[in-house]
Amino acid sequence: MIEIREKCLQGYNFIDLFAGIGGFRLSLESLGANCVYSSEWDKYAQEVYKNNFGDTPDGDITKIDEKAIPNHDILCAGFPCQAFSISGNKLGFNDSRGTLFFDVARIVKTKKPLVVFMENVKNFASHDNGKTLRVVQNTMDELGYDFYKKVINSTSFNIPQNRERIYMVCFRKDLGINDFTFPLSIALTKHLEDFLIDERNVPENLYVDRPDIFFNDTVDDKYSNKTIRLGTVNKGGQGERIYSTKGVAITLSAYGGGIFAKTGGYLINNRTRRLHTRECARIMGFPDEYKICKNSSQAYKQFGNSVVIDVLQHIGIEIANKLNQERVLNHERN
Numbered sequence: 001m002i003e004i005r006e007k008c009l010q011g012y013n014f015i016d017l018f019a020g021i022g023g024f025r026l027s028l029e030s031l032g033a034n035c036v037y038s039s040e041w042d043k044y045a046q047e048v049y050k051n052n053f054g055d056t057p058d059g060d061i062t063k064i065d066e067k068a069i070p071n072h073d074i075l076c077a078g079f080p081c082q083a084f085s086i087s088g089n090k091l092g093f094n095d096s097r098g099t100l101f102f103d104v105a106r107i108v109k110t111k112k113p114l115v116v117f118m119e120n121v122k123n124f125a126s127h128d129n130g131k132t133l134r135v136v137q138n139t140m141d142e143l144g145y146d147f148y149k150k151v152i153n154s155t156s157f158n159i160p161q162n163r164e165r166i167y168m169v170c171f172r173k174d175l176g177i178n179d180f181t182f183p184l185s186i187a188l189t190k191h192l193e194d195f196l197i198d199e200r201n202v203p204e205n206l207y208v209d210r211p212d213i214f215f216n217d218t219v220d221d222k223y224s225n226k227t228i229r230l231g232t233v234n235k236g237g238q239g240e241r242i243y244s245t246k247g248v249a250i251t252l253s254a255y256g257g258g259i260f261a262k263t264g265g266y267l268i269n270n271r272t273r274r275l276h277t278r279e280c281a282r283i284m285g286f287p288d289e290y291k292i293c294k295n296s297s298q299a300y301k302q303f304g305n306s307v308v309i310d311v312l313q314h315i316g317i318e319i320a321n322k323l324n325q326e327r328v329l330n331h332e333r334n
Helices: 023-030 043-052 100-111 128-140 277-282 295-305 309-323
Strands: 014-016 034-038 074-077 115-121 145-153 163-172 213-215 230-235 240-245 266-267 271-273
Touching: 014 100, 023 034, 023 074, 023 309, 043 295, 074 100, 100 115, 100 128, 100 213, 115 309, 128 145, 128 163, 145 277, 163 309, 230 266, 277 295
Parallel strands: 014 034, 014 074, 074 115, 240 266
Antiparallel strands: 115 163, 145 163, 213 230, 230 240, 266 271
């Protein structure tokens, strides 16, 4: 999480849909924005959210009346990637019905925020030969928004985790913002070893010591801006690979098996282990004062499903730059 000196979104309100454990909220609040509503159906995530922000998100978004949601300037949504049932030819608002994105769309239709800020998995861009993304883009167009998208790796913003996600930013057309650009990448100067906790605080159950661990011939003495694979355990399948901390981490996953499930395995002080939940938090951009779920299984799942704080902050700054232009500031907001 980057330190923000200028609260460039001060005075703007936002809502946090599919809130998870509050990645969007941390990011936008760090820029000065004010959260006026949140929704998250998972009870474990709700509890963590409350522990960190002091309020419990509303539950199932499909059961919430959009008219009851407070007015807001920015709608944030890391909605799940669902298969879209394409029944028509317009690939717009009507074709989004039956998906969780429709719940975003119906709220946008009623509340008409200035900005819609969304995140999803990289494959969302190519899902169903691109039809799914076109549904989203055309829906936003029908609702009166200009649509911008970009796939960004968190390594592009000094977070050493190979995590590619598609980010979507939509401005209400009457604002006249038709030249939005996503932030330029910054140099990766950190590696996974910079995010590790004191080894004395690592529980023994995270270590793996098995006779079928195999190391390749890679000498672990050079830094890289990519993953560095050092070895395997068992057959070397997913969750059975060992990496160097002098490179970047593999993508944290909410699911998946293998002895190093969800985090991958790393050679640390000549022992192999999974990442600690605090280390997962750090490579997602969460500050150390963030209160992690005490159930480690849920914590790993939550970070695997979350958003990278630093990336959202950098995009949020660019959003603020556009919103704070004189023509927008003088515009009457709904």
